[in-house]
Amino acid sequence: MRPSLPLQPTHRWGFGAFLLVEGVLLATAALLGALLGRGSLDAMPVRDVLIGTMAPTIIAALVALAITSIRGNGPAADLRLSWRWDDVVVGLKFGALGLVCTVTGVWIWTRVVGEDNATSAIGALVEDKPMSVSAAVAMFVYLWLLGPICEEVIFRGLLWGAAERLGWGSERWGRFAAFVLSTAVFAVSHLEPLRTSLLLVIAVPIGLARLVTGRLLGSIVAHQLNNFLPALAILLTALGVLAD
Template sequence: MASVQVRTESLPSPRWGFGAFLLVEAVLLTTAAFVSALLGSSSDGASIPTRHVLIGTITPTLVAVAVALLVTVVRGNGPVRDLSLQPRWDDVKTGLRFGALGLVITTLGVAVWTRFVGEDDAQSAIGALVADRPLSVYAALTVFFYLWLVGPICEEIIFRGLLWSAIERLQWKTMLWGRFAAFVISTAVFAVSHLEPLRTTLLLVIAIPIGLARLVTGRLLASIIAHQVNNFFPALAILLTALGVLQL
């Protein structure tokens, strides 16, 4: 009887780690500085053209996430495998649940934070940019969709994708401990990397449910959905403020 050989495909281990995350962060900061210098700056924030604000805010993140994805293609097995981006319906449902939890925690956190530090200091950097700046409908919608949908995808790929996977691949005693370490470290780095010192504690609180979605499922889609759900109402508030409908 002829024997049947079963071929099993084993993928090589990705050839990237913390260095890839540091590279992406360097690209983010360098691009932000370059775009700022290219577009020009002003000591009077109100005099900066709206399109410059949008380009300066969005472009560095898009460039950085493009580099992150490229790293997984050139030195790994692609973003789907390296960053655990496999699409699963259960991850969508889990992300929605943790996103809803995040909305409750964020609302309570902002209320407490505002009481102690004041409304201005609790406001995000991009929220402060548009608070006193009337925007066109096109510009306001661009900010809204970026904050709600695009920004969370980019941030999750960088922090709970690239950074998380680099931490998780370290030689931990157990896989569970590696995932927990990835949750703790990526949550802390996420909060600090926003470069908003007064809001770091608040950002830590906001990031916990998002990180838990990644921890529970082991995949990135759940944390992306949770992040998008968590950002929806703040993005909507900024949209209405930018259009002059709402006064914050």
């Protein structure tokens, strides 16, 4: 049963805030792509790969946090972002479920689309591109820990809060609508049409952690645990330990 939550002060931001943050993310990615991607992908320096991968999501998440401070009550109140060990435990449970779903989904999906089409966008960036240990570790830490925090702030924080604010007729339906909408938008916003169905499978356990706890930490932990194996695989591939 979902725990009861203390009443939170109403924030003054909504879907416009999320659209602004998405616009910042896409504009930053496009700008960096224009500045850094002047040559072929194979010739792109590792430094540019790291910047192009990390910067758009980090900047967008910082804008989201700023919006909650300027137009709301701050990220702790508006995004339900607080430290609770029971949320960590719930996040680990749903993260473990997510790993099972991800491994199973990837196995099925790879056989449907074929090995040649199974590489993610980030995987394609590091494919056949040996990295220094420091660069590979930086990529690993981002994919495993920092990236999930930023994405959860944007999707299960800002977008969830915007959907929940509408109410949709009742508090219960508002939470369910926020879960469905954030799960769908999370999958689509990665702009990888072939992988959208797989991303939906991955996103459901993460969203459930947010739904069950009512706070953001559970989904952050679930997302981080779910990302661990893919991030580790990319780390070992970038270091040349695993064959592509």
